[in-house]
Amino acid sequence: MTTTTRAAICYGAEKPFSIEDVTLDDPREDEVLVRIHACGICHTDMAARDSQIPTPLPMVLGHEGAGVVEKVGAAITHVKPGDRVIMSFNSCGHCPSCAIDRPTYCYNFVPENWTGKRADGSATAHQDGGDVNANFFGQSSFAAHALAHARNVVKVPESAAAIPLATLAPLGCGLMTGAGAVLRSMNVRAGMPIAVFGSGAVGLAAVMAAKIAGANPIIAVDVHDNRLALAREMGATHSINGRTQDSVEEIRRISPQGLAYAFDTTGLKSIIEQAFGLLLPLGVLGLVGASGPAEMLSFNESSLMGGGKRVIGILGGDSDLQTFLPELIEHHLAGRFPHERLIRTFPFSQINEAFHAGESGEVVKPVLVMED
Template sequence: MKTRAAVAVAAHQPLEFEQLELDEPRIDEVRVRLVASGVCHTDAAVRDGVMPTLLPAVLGHEGAGIVEAVGAGVDSVAPGDHVVLSANSCGRCAQCLSGRLAYCEDLFGRNFAAQRSDGSRAFTGSEGAVGSNFFGQSSFAHITNVAARSIVKIDSDVDLTLVAPLGCGMQTGAGAVLNELRPPPGSSIAVLGTGAVGTAALLAARLTGATTIVAVDVVDSRLELAAELGATHTLNSRSHDLQTELARITNGRGLDYVLDTTGKPSVLRSAVDSLGIRGTAALVGSSPEGTEAHFEIGESLNKGWTFKTIIQGGSVPQVFIPALIALWKQGRFPFDTIIHHYPFDDINEAFADAARGTVIKPVIVY
């Protein structure tokens, strides 16, 4: 069947619209008609060649839509079900079998290779095969075939144009706090970068009972919104010295937790130096392969601090995404405040606005 898609054709080039041929869903796939898809920094990174995904390919990995058909081996959803799409995993490795799907041993193959595990692709264009199955979904298409392990069934009364970003960015930020860091009541946490991931982390930190929640960014409007959403302190790191201000905010005690969404070594280093005794720094921001960060290990040895990396919020999407939706329904996780909708035809404008920082979370509506 035919499907209209936005195709990444070459590094640093706008996505191009094309009518593609979509094959039949495999035994372990679900055909989904997209209603909406978030635009994520990872999509931009892959489009621009920062990550080694073979182009041309249909990107998009924060889809939400309605099931049209299911493969013969799928019994978790049925036609007509409303679904959010998330990351893919193999389900067979030691990490998956231990419930750590985000750390699947075939993480790259299942999410970034833009093809099925057997090497086939679901899309065919005028010049041949086009990459598919990006994060198991390739949601920048009206209709797509999705890996069953990327499917999260949700209630039909939920607005799909709002919950699409829960598939990646929102669960990454919120999950990093709620699943991995787990700050106890009364603790302190700084979130570096208040884009979609960072804002979700701030909202999650408010749920934990942390009493010092510091939002760090270089855009004042984002910091103003962070304060409205629950940050107890805001800090523009372009106009203030990050380490000095964090020391002041914590009265010299240092932070219990730092979550870096920027992936910038210099920012991460300043934050790590601001940790208190037994503090933890976590990285969720992506960087080009080979990026290194340098830490002081002399005096800081006495702190007993921890550094860790976190993927996908360490979550099981089929469990965590419905939990976030339940919190949102209760008014306790108001992630919808940062969403800006765009028609599918304006997808390149959505990418540009996100890069400029004028929009926190672009969502494409089909």
């Protein structure tokens, strides 16, 4: 049997999202049908809307979904109907990256997540006798129901039974990326200095994770005083307004020797290159900000080689979903990852207002809550 549901269809940057009826396929043997309770709005959703990533439009977006399992395919064993779950990106499970539990770098990431179809080219969603582009990040969770996959559905542990799904939903991408970058990708060491450039959801997750890791000092850099104040509440020991202060000079004042870690969420060439210049020997510069496709960076080779420094691109915080998302939930339960303070919820019907609130900076992490 198919499932008829309501989904927000994106027609492009110049048009509002339109909530319409669509029909989802019954789950295949390795698929899961989830009734969505909440879905975070991420910068990647905005990038897809604006055709900055190669996703076909119109399309059902949304990739930070959380809900309750309604149906499972015959091969699904790790979740069952009635389980609360959170969702993230999909991966193939058999390429060299997946084989070493690095699914964010899946060789088949694009067909598994961005083509609007399943990896085999078949559609998951339909409308008026035609196909609808969906399967965004293996889910398309701007909807009352989503068809997901074995590899991108994670059961919420029983220890978190009291946490609302609207709180858990945004762990599936942006917050996972920032926290994973610190705890996994860069493997930040206790007592070592780190600067985080950009205090949006990803940057603030990195600040919280840096505190968990025991980094010191933890320096937040942004151009909005309200976000810098929040960064200090989340664990930053120092904050710098890059609009009114010389960030390089201030970082050198705070940490005269330099930085062991620099984490950029801005994608701005000038900031990235300045951050590299601040690295100590064996320093790591982690990049998650999406620069323009033609943008090039310049580093001094002697400094890079002679200092044993590393510049690393980071996707999804190098996260293995089935282990890292439960780890983040446990940090939240222990009070070490208070990401609920970044969230403002919006009814699903107000998806356009929620996008505006996120883009304007009014809200750090908008989360849609699906109405009955």
